[in-house]
Every structure is written in C-alpha cells, then in structure tokens.
Amino acid sequence: MDKIKVGFIGVGHMGSAIVEGMSKSDYFKNLEIFGFDHYPQGMESLNKNGQIITPVNDLNDLIKQADVIFLAIKPQGLADFAKEIQPSQALLKDKTFISMLAGTDVATLSQYIKAKNIIRIMPNVNASIGKSTIAVNYLNDSTNYDDLLSSFGTIFKIPESQFDVFTGVSGSGPAIVFLMIDSLANAAVYQGMNKKTATDLVAAMVEASGEYTIEKLKGTDLNARNLVDIVSSPGGTTVKAIMSLERNKFEASMNEAIDVMMPKKN
Template sequence: MKKIGFIGIGNMGGAILSGYAQSGKTGHNQLLAFDMNSELCEKTKEEISQLTICESGRQLCEKSDIVVLGVKPQVIESVMKEIAPAYTDEKTVISMAAGVSMEFVERYLGNDAAVIRIMPNTPAKVGEAMVAICRNGNVDDDVFNLAESLFSVIGRAEFVEERLMDCVIGVSGSSPAYTYMYIEALIEAAVKNGMDAETARIFAAQSVLGAAKMVLESPESVEQLRINVCSPNGTTIEAVNKLFENGFMEDVKEGFQAAVDRSIEMGSEKQ
C-alpha cells in the first residue's frame, strides 16, 4: 500500500486525481490532497470520499510516499521550499510543471532524491490523457511501474527521455488546444451552412475522435490515411487542396514550435 498525495488539484492535478480515483484501480493505496483553494478541496472531497485533505503541502509530504506536484511553473519554487524539510529519500516526487527539469527538483530535495517528471494533458478528465514520463536514477523499478500504472488509468503513458519533454509539450501537452480550435472552426462553418450548433459539435467531435482512433490502430501512415479519404475530383480533395493552399499544415507546425520554444524559455528561467 502506498500513500499518494497531490499538491495542486486544479485543472491538471485534479483531472489526474479524479481519473485515478474513479478508475477502480487504486487498490489499497491511500489518496491525499492539498490545494490553496479550500473550496476546491471541499468539493473534491465530496466527489472522492476516500480522499484525505491535508492542511499544507508540508503536511502532505510528511504523510505521503509519493508526492504529485500539480502546480504551475510560476509557483513550483515556493512549493519546493515548503516541502523540502519534510522530504526523505524513501519518498518519490512527481512533477508535471512545464519547463521544470528533474535537476531543478533535485536542487531543493538533494541529489539522492527520487524524482519522476511527467507531461500530461487535459483529456485526463475523460480518461484519454497522453502522459510522457521519465525518471532520474534514484527511482526504483517498483515505484516507476506504480507511477506508470497511475497515469495509464487516465489514458496512455509512455516513457520518453527528458531531453524530449519540450517536444512533448508541443505535440501533446498543448495540442488539445489546437485541436479544439479545429473543431470550433468546423462547428462555426457548419452553423453557417444551416446546422444547429449542438448537432455540429457532435458531428465534428466524433469525426476527430474516429480519425484519431484510425491513426492509432491502422498500420497505414497518416499521409496514406488522408489520401484514402480523397477521391479524385471529390469533395474531400477540394477541401484538402484549399487547406494546403492556405498553409494549414505550416500554421500547425508554427504553433507547435511556439509552444516548444516557450517551454525551453521557461526552463531557462529556472536555471
């Protein structure tokens, strides 16, 4: 049995906590949480009956075997200073703060600290997260496997080298926002052509969901999947040609790169 504590249970931390609690796979593990927003703590406690609310981040660290930091990069330093006196080397700290390296965490907890770094995304709320995960040399296999199972129940967890974490932010951490923009544009275009907004929302979202599933399950390349939909002189090829003409793919790549560059910049601010 492990005591798993969450410091910061807002959008991302809360999504992971709720997803794990509702997965039915917590076993005998105990769940603890702390957030500066006391109303949020009360609400989350109502939703997760087995949750223990702590009075501070330090108290949570004292009581937990695994501490999940769901706080923003802007406040990670103050949180590290708070929990450092309560940290001991048999505990594991998991950080999801964008641009914050494992070395930064070690700076406060010591070189022998067991640190895992993750980069999840908000579809954790519906059990479809993509979580990148890496560890330093102080994390043993048992704890790392537990961490992987923790994040696998809210979607999919894959190991990546830490040097790729900035890239992960561009391709999955931030990309739900780009995808929502695409769906939003489809809805607006459908409404303009006479469909009601709610029906358009269902048609657009289900089509994106299905296309994504095809990418994950088909042995064909993404390019070939696109070609397969485009009949000569048909409707789809007209749309695709217009998107190419307007630089759709280059716009997406530039957006991706902007997210990556900002992650690198945020990391340099923590040096």
C-alpha cells in the same frame, strides 16, 4: 494489500483532472489520495459526489502521510516550495515525487527536492476521463509506477530532450483540437445545421478518426498522410477540401503554433 498513499501538492486544473481520472479507473481501489492546496475549491468539487481526496491543511503533514507525491505547482514557485518543506527533509529519502512542472528537468528538481526518486511527467486535460497522453521520464529507470500513471492515461517514455515538443503537441494540443472542432461545427452551422448537432457530430468524428489512425498505423510504416489519401478519391470533394486547406497554409499554421510554444533558443 496496503493501499498506496498518494499526495497531491496543488489541486488546480491539472491536479484535479488527474485525481478525477484516477477515481474512474479500476486501479483506484489500490489508492488513498490526499491533497494540499491553498485554494481548496478544486478538492471540494472532486468530493461533491463522494469523497475521493482527503484535504490536508499543512504541506508538511501531507509529505509525512504520502508515499508518492504529485507536484503540481507553478515552476517559478519551486525555490519557495523547497524552503517550505525544510521541516520534512529527513522524510524525503523515502518519498517518490512525480513532477509536472513545465520546463523543469529532473536535474533541477533534484537540486531542490532531495527525494528517493523523482519522476517527471507531462499530462494533459484528458486525464479527467482517463485518456491523457503522458510523457514520462524516470530518474532511476524505474517502472514501479507505470500502473499508477496508466490509471489516467497512456504513458510515453521519452528522453527529457523531447519534453518541450511533447508539451507543445500534447499539453496544448487539446485546445487546438477543440478549436478545430468548433471551426468545423461552425462551418456546418453556416450550411444549415444547428450548433449542438454539429458539435456532437464533429467531436464523435474526431474521436473515431483518432482510434482509426492508431489502429491502421499499428505495426506499419504508414503515417497519417497515407490515411488522407485513402479518404481522398481522385477529383472528389475531399481532395478539393484538402487543396483549399493547403492553399490557406493549414500545415504551416500548425507548425507555427507549435513553434511559438517552444522555449526560445539563445
């Protein structure tokens, strides 16, 4: 079986995270990965323990070599990118582009990139450990790339109308969870535990709680609030903690955090 030639245009934080996650998956044996970036430090870091991505110095050379191309540039750079790839126009009809440009729908991408197929995704930083949550929208309703995308996480096939909220919850969500972990750890430090132990404890608890949530809600009509009730004994300490958070507008703060990330409606 010939390897799939995968190109990355932009190998910054997100591009690097995806390549790293792919390299740790069983599917990696099916891939040959190339990368183009004006700042090659990301690829140098990826290759420090053995080559997993081949740097390409010319953008149009990468397009020539790759069958599937991940586009990880700034959204405001799309028009300039389209000009840069003019020499490769004849090749695009045989290429699949996978875009992770925030706020840029498939219709807009199609105006600038005349490719055979365009797939829109939104991953997050957890791609580096193969556990990203990935929004996916296929222009041609193709499932040919499910295995490729699943090599760095779990895919959620959603309409484009839901991409903005997915980006807020999943794209920025890890930072909110990291802040929550640090806040809980600091609370434990205040009570006498050292910071390293507290952070490890909270991170392990959050990981297990996520798995518990998925397992317990699978195939049911329950939601996470039902799990809060399971943990909360009447008159117990957990109830007191939940009531304290509610008095301090915990849920309202979460709603506002997501709301400020959403595009403003005219």
